[in-house]
Amino acid sequence: MPPTLKACTPPPYPMAPSMTPVTRFIRESAEVFTFDLAPERATPFTPGQFNMLYAFGVGEIPISISGAADAPDRLTHTIRAVGPVSAALGRLKAGDQVGLRGPFGVGWPVEEAKGFDVLLIGGGIGLAPLRPAIYWLLRHRAAYGRVGVLYGARTPDDLIFVSELEEWRKTPDFQLRVAVERAGPEWTGDVGYVTPLLSKLRYDPADAIAMICGPEVMIRATALALEDAGIADSRIFVSMERNMKCAIGHCGHCQFGPLFICKDGPVHRYDRVRDLLAYREL
Amino acid sequence: MKDIADLLRHHPFAEGLDEETLALIAGCAKNVVLQPGDYLHREGAAADSFYLVRHGAVALETFVPGRGAFTFLTVKSGEILGADWLIPPYRSSFDARVVELTRAISFDGKCLRGKCEADPRVGYEMMKRFIPPLVKRLQSARMQALGMYDAANA
Amino acid sequence: MAKADEAAAIITVEGLQDLLQAIRAGGYRAIGPTVQNQAIVYDDIESVEDLPRGWTDEQDGGRYRLAKRDDDALFGYSVGPQSWKKFLHAPKLRLWTAERDGETASVTPEPSPTDRLAFIGVRACDIRAIEIQDRVLVGDLYVDPHYKALRERALIVAVNCGQAGGTCFCVSMHAGPRVEQGFDLALTELLDGTEQIFLVETGSDEGRALLAQVPHRLASSREVEAVEAVIEGAASSMGREMRSDDLNELLMSNLEHPRWDEVATRCLSCTNCTLVCPTCFCTSVEDTSDLSGERAERWRRWDSCFTMDFSYIHGGSVRASAKSRYRQWMTHKLATWIDQFGSSGCVGCGRCITWCPVGIDITEEVRAIRGCDTSAGDWP
Numbered sequence: 001m002p003p004t005l006k007a008c009t010p011p012p013y014p015m016a017p018s019m020t021p022v023t024r025f026i027r028e029s030a031e032v033f034t035f036d037l038a039p040e041r042a043t044p045f046t047p048g049q050f051n052m053l054y055a056f057g058v059g060e061i062p063i064s065i066s067g068a069a070d071a072p073d074r075l076t077h078t079i080r081a082v083g084p085v086s087a088a089l090g091r092l093k094a095g096d097q098v099g100l101r102g103p104f105g106v107g108w109p110v111e112e113a114k115g116f117d118v119l120l121i122g123g124g125i126g127l128a129p130l131r132p133a134i135y136w137l138l139r140h141r142a143a144y145g146r147v148g149v150l151y152g153a154r155t156p157d158d159l160i161f162v163s164e165l166e167e168w169r170k171t172p173d174f175q176l177r178v179a180v181e182r183a184g185p186e187w188t189g190d191v192g193y194v195t196p197l198l199s200k201l202r203y204d205p206a207d208a209i210a211m212i213c214g215p216e217v218m219i220r221a222t223a224l225a226l227e228d229a230g231i232a233d234s235r236i237f238v239s240m241e242r243n244m245k246c247a248i249g250h251c252g253h254c255q256f257g258p259l260f261i262c263k264d265g266p267v268h269r270y271d272r273v274r275d276l277l278a279y280r281e282l
Numbered sequence: 283m284k285d286i287a288d289l290l291r292h293h294p295f296a297e298g299l300d301e302e303t304l305a306l307i308a309g310c311a312k313n314v315v316l317q318p319g320d321y322l323h324r325e326g327a328a329a330d331s332f333y334l335v336r337h338g339a340v341a342l343e344t345f346v347p348g349r350g351a352f353t354f355l356t357v358k359s360g361e362i363l364g365a366d367w368l369i370p371p372y373r374s375s376f377d378a379r380v381v382e383l384t385r386a387i388s389f390d391g392k393c394l395r396g397k398c399e400a401d402p403r404v405g406y407e408m409m410k411r412f413i414p415p416l417v418k419r420l421q422s423a424r425m426q427a428l429g430m431y432d433a434a435n436a
Numbered sequence: 437m438a439k440a441d442e443a444a445a446i447i448t449v450e451g452l453q454d455l456l457q458a459i460r461a462g463g464y465r466a467i468g469p470t471v472q473n474q475a476i477v478y479d480d481i482e483s484v485e486d487l488p489r490g491w492t493d494e495q496d497g498g499r500y501r502l503a504k505r506d507d508d509a510l511f512g513y514s515v516g517p518q519s520w521k522k523f524l525h526a527p528k529l530r531l532w533t534a535e536r537d538g539e540t541a542s543v544t545p546e547p548s549p550t551d552r553l554a555f556i557g558v559r560a561c562d563i564r565a566i567e568i569q570d571r572v573l574v575g576d577l578y579v580d581p582h583y584k585a586l587r588e589r590a591l592i593v594a595v596n597c598g599q600a601g602g603t604c605f606c607v608s609m610h611a612g613p614r615v616e617q618g619f620d621l622a623l624t625e626l627l628d629g630t631e632q633i634f635l636v637e638t639g640s641d642e643g644r645a646l647l648a649q650v651p652h653r654l655a656s657s658r659e660v661e662a663v664e665a666v667i668e669g670a671a672s673s674m675g676r677e678m679r680s681d682d683l684n685e686l687l688m689s690n691l692e693h694p695r696w697d698e699v700a701t702r703c704l705s706c707t708n709c710t711l712v713c714p715t716c717f718c719t720s721v722e723d724t725s726d727l728s729g730e731r732a733e734r735w736r737r738w739d740s741c742f743t744m745d746f747s748y749i750h751g752g753s754v755r756a757s758a759k760s761r762y763r764q765w766m767t768h769k770l771a772t773w774i775d776q777f778g779s780s781g782c783v784g785c786g787r788c789i790t791w792c793p794v795g796i797d798i799t800e801e802v803r804a805i806r807g808c809d810t811s812a813g814d815w816p
Contacts, residue, residue, distance in 0.1 A: 010577055015734065056534065056725070123431050152431060154429060158431070182426070183352070184352065191354060192426070195425075243747050243749055251739070252739070252741065
């Protein structure tokens with residue numbers, strides 16, 4: 001099934017969530033958890049799109065979908081508990097309900113990337129919005145060139161999707177490098193920042209597309225490193241975050257210069273945001 | 283068996299280096315094989331050598347009482363290890379522990395400093411090769427110090 | 437609602453009263469200018485007696501005063517603090533209610549309103565503002581159902597301005613003073629000392645039907661010329677002006693202009709400008725629940741880009757400085773709005789100037805930035 005960019009017929013009350021059951025709850029690390037929702041209607045989405053998730057009586061936050069796009073009857077989200085709403089979502093268990101609106105926004109260019117080498121660089125929980133793209137690439141592996149994933153995290157204890165990282169590491173024709181910022185002696189992988197690992201991946205910069213998700217400082221540093229490596233700025237895609245109340249372009253909160261992160265993004269082509277990223281407090 | 287200049291020639295550090303300089307610095311170098319668990323140097327010890335890692339991995343770490351050793355950088359194939367030999371008082375500022383079997387070219391720091399002093403052209407060639415990786419590591423260290431992965435959201 | 441399309445009619449004050457009655461009899465809630473709290477305030481009206489007869493306003497940066505006119509004009513003021521957005525895009529609105537029932541919960545959206553609103557005395561700038569909010573709230577994929585329901589049913593009785601306010605600059609924004617489109621009926625008040633009449637143009641079938649219920653006669657060419665003179669008088673007496681053809685490029689190439697720091701020393705981040713602005717549409721939502729946790733609601737309320745919370749993401753506010761918040765408001769209004777919605781977000785109504793407690797003047801800020809365009813390497 002081809003990815004659907006936007007709902008064809010938007011709901012008549014776009015701010016009203018559908019209460020949706022949690023079917024599975026997994027703890028990824030001390031702060032991070034993943035749950036699956038079973039939406040009433042099949043909900044096709046593009047890797048990189050997000051939903052608005054409502055914790056009953058508490059509030060609503062935007063969360064990228066972290067599961068596979070070929071199972072539209074299941075919506076997976078991976079969340080770090082940092083505020084009241086995410087903490088409330090973290091107290092849920094299978095059988096509980098979450099208010100769901102979405103999917104929203106523009107996702108990763110998985111279709112446009114066909115035939116290209118694809119680099120995916122995630123920092124911290126930024127790996128979660130990339131995971132649907134990784135699943136997509138693995139499922140349609142023959143349609144793409146070389147694939148490389150770089151993942152940076154604070155410590156080995158902060159890594160998410162640990163068992164899948166092991167699977168991906170063993171997957172033929174799939175490059176994965178994981179770097180943590182600090183580690184004890186038991187960690188035998190890379191230690192350091194994520195961007196220097198770019199030099200360890202095999203890809204043709206003239207024929208590569210890169211997707212980055214992580215903190216904005218990491219996005220800026222990584223996009224520059226990719227440009228230095230010879231990848232055109234129009235072939236670099238970054239997922240951005242801003243305050244968001246509506247996800248439908250009405251509340252005004254997520255503006256970034258002329259862009260609405262909710263409807264023009266969250267995934268933006270780097271050449272369209274690079275000048276804006278240079279300004280503080282834009 | 284390949285001679286040391288030959289090994290040197292195949293390391294990214296020596297890329298573009300003329301044969302004369304290559305031969306000159308090879309005079310300060312030797313081939314080493316390092317076993318997992320070996321320490322190349324310890325914090326506070328004399329920094330009398332530096333390494334070009336050919337294959338393998340070395341962890342740069344510091345020990346925190348009560349919490350154990352923390353690795354903050356791994357140095358792998360094709361990279362350079364050691365900067366303290368460049369500046370007085372030539373003292374190692376952290377531990378360097380071999381993580382996996384590592385083959386490297388080890389340089390006598392004093393010998394190399396002498397050759398750089400004697401011929402500034404050689405010294406400049408060396409600096410051009412040391413400064414970029416060191417500056418990049420400084421940039422990465424800044425990002426790591428900021429701990430910005432915490433600021434990422436899904 | 438379209439452009440005026442036929443010969444104009446003339447009605448008297450009594451005719452205007454008849455028109456209001458016809459509108460109300462047609463099921464509309466008539467809302468028009470009234471004098472309240474020493475200001476012109478749009479509120480429910482029943483008759484011409486509710487209109488601000490003989491009042492005008494004096495406006496300048498940070499200053500608004502009502503004053504008596506020396507005639508009985510009913511529409512002899514410019515614009516008050518409020519625009520029509522408070523009716524179409526409510527300051528506070530419940531969006532839905534949710535109830536728990538055991539393990540499950542259900543969400544019931546707030547029904548779309550069925551009110552039919554008749555706006556009496558809508559100025560050209562405010563018609564443009566409504567059209568701009570249309571583009572934001574019903575012009576894209578997702579539609580605000582509450583706005584749409586009210587907007588589709590709304591009747592607009594416009595009024596051409598006979599005078600410009602001290603902070604008006606609709607001419608600069610090509611948004612007035614002549615009402616060009618988007619109305620059902622458009623009035624122009626004519627006072628010549630002995631006679632008080634209104635020239636009426638119709639812009640829709642509904643407007644024509646309403647006019648047909650009211651005693652009227654065809655306007656003479658002299659009266660049509662008088663109307664032209666009235667509008668020309670307003671156009672030539674704008675209190676402010678602002679070159680507007682290059683604002684997107686000018687502002688976006690001067691995002692680090694020192695003027696932003698300067699204006700930040702005066703700006704109180706009070707949010708007045710965003711609340712009085714007829715196009716500012718930003719909102720926030722508040723989720724609440726009752727003490728039992730069985731019932732929850734979501735409310736939407738007007739928000740402002742001048743608050744810290746507006747841009748909060750985990751860790752802090754993206755726009756922590758007053759400078760960045762003022763810059764966001766002004767660049768959005770005058771520059772990025774064009775990229776987003778195809779037009780400026782400013783209609784030149786001047787409310788943000790009048791109601792700024794420290795009198796910050798958007799036209800002056802633009803002039804200051806234009807005065808030393810840093811993108812041209814012209815640092816002071």
